[in-house]
Amino acid sequence: MDKQHKDGGPRRGRPRSQAAERQILEAVIKLLEEGVSLADLSIERIARTAGVGKATIYRRWAGKEELYVEVVRSMESPSPSPAGRCLRDDLVAMVDNVRVRGAAKQSSALLHNVFAQMQSYPRLWSKYHSLVIDPRRRLFDEVLRRGIENGEIRAGIDLEMAGDLFVAPMLVRTMLRPGRELPGPELAERIVDAVLEGLRPER
Known part of the structure; x- marks a missing residue:
């Protein structure tokens, strides 16, 4: 259940969103460090490593290309x-x-x-x-x-x-x-x- 602000409204989930994005990016980096090639990196594998659902990834990136670019940019x-x-x-x-x-x-x-x-x-x-x-x-x-x-x-x-x-x-x-x-x-x-x-x- 959402926590409440002092004014009674629901607390926005921005920090949680940033945490999920960081988990996903770190999951891709972890897999790359383990020697997984770009060809073998799938959204399913990334989601499993990050501990999130595939929908969580697709809400942030349209596909693998955008996600890979964001990972490289973060590095x-x-x-x-x-x-x-x-x-x-x-x-x-x-x-x-x-x-x-x-x-x-x-x-x-x-x-x-x-x-x-x-x-x-x-x-x-x-x-x-x-x-x-x-x-x-x-x-x-x-x-x-x-x-x-x-x-x-x-x-x-x-x-x-x-x-x-x-x-x-x-x-x-x-x-x-x-x-x-x-x-x-x-x-x-x-x-x-x-x-x-x-x-x-x-x-």
């Missing part, structure tokens, strides 16, 4: 929230987030394994991009567009290409050079300063 560092006060600071925070995420994938055997498996499932890989990667790209576009409006970046640049110029050097250092020493946070500042120098309005 990654969250996307930064640009403050909007300083273009350089916002860009440094976002580029350094690429470093943190790349370092985690390189140093975590579980994350590395999950990403390797995800790329073998086109639907799942596409879903990951639409729910995780695309919003981050749009965030870059918003920050760069604001820089143009403020006169900090010259007008007429290709926003998508400019975003790639900031992100690509960090991706190369953290993900395409396995075995090399992982870069520190100062690299984000060096990348941003170098790219911004080429994007500023002509004097």
Whole structure:
């Protein structure tokens, strides 16, 4: 029976909902750590491991792809929230987030394994991009567009290409050079300063 608020109304079940979501995500991670492949992960198996009903999972996620993406997102560092006060600071925070995420994938055997498996499932890989990667790209576009409006970046640049110029050097250092020493946070500042120098309005 629902507990009552002081005003006599029923207590909302938000904490219980968050607990169930955490149980489900932890169940998927537990199964992956035990060596269960993405192909063998089923909603039935996840529900049984989490101690919830299948309906509890389907109320939160439309299917396995969305659930898997949420699990991976929960294992990654969250996307930064640009403050909007300083273009350089916002860009440094976002580029350094690429470093943190790349370092985690390189140093975590579980994350590395999950990403390797995800790329073998086109639907799942596409879903990951639409729910995780695309919003981050749009965030870059918003920050760069604001820089143009403020006169900090010259007008007429290709926003998508400019975003790639900031992100690509960090991706190369953290993900395409396995075995090399992982870069520190100062690299984000060096990348941003170098790219911004080429994007500023002509004097």
